[in-house]
Amino acid sequence: MEATETNYACNSSEFRRSELSDTELEIVGQPYSISVLKVGYCLSEQDGSFRADGTITLLTGPRTILVDTGGPWDRDFLVKRLKDKRLDPGDISLVVGTHGHSDHVGNLGLFPGATIVVGCDISEGDRYLPNQLSEGQPYPIDEHVSIVPTPGHTGRDVSLLVKGTTMGTVLVAGDLFEHCTDDDRWRELSENPAVQEASRQEALRTSDVIIPGHGLPFRIHREEVDGRSG
Secondary structure: OOOOOOHHHHHHHHEEEEEEEOOOOOOOEEEEEEEEEEEEEEEEEOOEEEEEEEOOOEEOOOOOEEEEEEHHHHHHHHHHHHOOOOEEEOHOEEEEEEOOOOHHHOEEEOOOOEEEOOEEEEEEEOOEOOOOOOHHHOOOOOOOOOEOOOOOOOOOOOEEEEEOOEEEEEEEEOOOOOOOOOOOOHHOOOHHHHHHHHHHHHHHHHHHHHEEEOOOOEEEEEEOOOOOOO
């Protein structure tokens, strides 16, 4: 697949995005490695409806973490993809649902023993844990991984920030970004475009790779507007 690029200006810097290929879905890291188990999509239909499914991402390392579970129609697919990684659902210790839409959290029932995050709610079974995600504060998992609030698409969206990979800092972003070249199309699906724009700008400033909710991962290249390297 041929890589695509787009430019995105912010203040004094310009962020150029380049889409990874579908052969670059494994990102090695220390201590966490990342595998995109399914690339999400969103396709318009002639009758005005659309077909969509969310990206499913696995982290392996000190903890085994799943970010988004796809829709309920993905149940067998997800179990198989985990098996391909020599994992059972019971091996997942943390499931992060970036937001509550059905194409992202449709298979939470596979993981009753895991800590479950959906938006700003964090639970272990029926016990809900205190956190400050809804107040804009990150929730650290360890020194390499943290859950960060990225509201806008919905009011309680979160993303997973992963440090220490061979590609740098990776943000598993849910629908903060639809895909590499979403331009302004994301606004049509946003509950609060102004808030989401601010979340997107912060993601572009702090991430080297973004895994979006409905497309292939993409790199962020930072450059000064006058052409000098940033």
